């Protein structure tokens with residue numbers, strides 16, 4: 001069994017091809033749009049939700065059956081049709097063109113999978129079962145949503161703000177002490193309870209106590 005290497009890829013303003021226009025294609029397109037991809041959908045017909053995205057100019061649509069010429073400079077290719085032969089053809093063409101390809105009806109034909117994703121500001125948690133059970137990936141994502149709530153966004157924004165400051169103001173041993181203190185749960189709990197100003201105070205006090 002192949003194991004897949006997880007990475008985070010920048011697809012902002014990059015061309016992505018989606019073959020097929022049903023609900024599954026639409027789910028992939030919706031996620032891809034969140035990351036700023038330039039999407040071309042190729043499909044004789046598309047569902048209402050995708051039509052709305054096309055009408056609003058979020059992606060383009062070529063109303064035709066897939067042919068090899070549809071693969072141009074795309075950084076990712078998704079084959080989302082209900083036709084096994086078409087999906088197989090897209091997979092073969094994409095691989096021949098060295099394009100990473102995702103085939104929705106057959107994990108064995110994918111060179112990459114789409115994980116179930118939880119985002120909280122700068123935090124991204126991606127869950128993959130390597131094709132064994134997308135439903136379990138989804139359930140784990142839902143479980144994680146309960147553990148990592150919206151407070152993670154403000155929490156990470158705060159830590160991001162302090163990072164360069166700590167790097168330049170404290171020696172390594174004190175940096176470790178600083179990060180241990182501000183990530184020990186107290187600051188996060190304060191933010192969770194709507195007490196952001198107090199959380200900021202705790203961090204400031206910790207910083208002051210470590211200055212020479």
Ligand SMILES: C[C@@]1(CC(=O)O)c2cc3[nH]c(cc4nc(cc5[nH]c(cc(n2)[C@H]1CCC(=O)O)[C@@](C)(CC(=O)O)[C@@H]5CCC(=O)O)C(CC(=O)O)=C4CCC(=O)O)c(CCC(=O)O)c3CC(=O)O
Nearest residue numbers: 105107113114115116117128129130131132134135137138
């Ligand atoms: C291999 C993979 C390829 C790929 O698409 O990348 C793939 C393949 C297949 N999915 C199928 C079915 C379903 N997929 C979902 C949902 C998701 N599927 C996603 C990913 C992946 N699906 C990749 C593996 C990821 C991994 O294993 O970790 C998620 C995580 C991401 C996303 O698509 O955005 C998203 C959840 C997002 C979220 O909620 O967070 C649901 C549930 C639902 O729709 O509610 C069902 C119905 C229930 C069921 O059947 O389990 C079928 C059978 C089709 C049939 O029987 O006709 C195949 C084909 C096969 O397995 O043969």
Ligand SMILES: NC(=O)C1=CN([C@@H]2O[C@H](COP(=O)(O)OP(=O)(O)OC[C@H]3O[C@@H](n4cnc5c(N)ncnc54)[C@H](O)[C@@H]3O)[C@@H](O)[C@H]2O)C=CC1
Nearest residue numbers: 020021022023024025042043045065066081082086104105
């Ligand atoms: N990977 C995943 O997450 C999941 C995958 N699936 C699989 O995904 C497949 C697609 O699911 P749905 O979107 O519900 O199917 P659907 O039947 O609603 O849509 C299929 C789309 O493919 C298009 N199409 C057909 N022939 C084409 C061609 N030659 N060129 C370009 N486009 C073509 C159709 O016009 C239609 O828009 C299903 O067959 C199922 O096996 C189902 C659920 C989840």
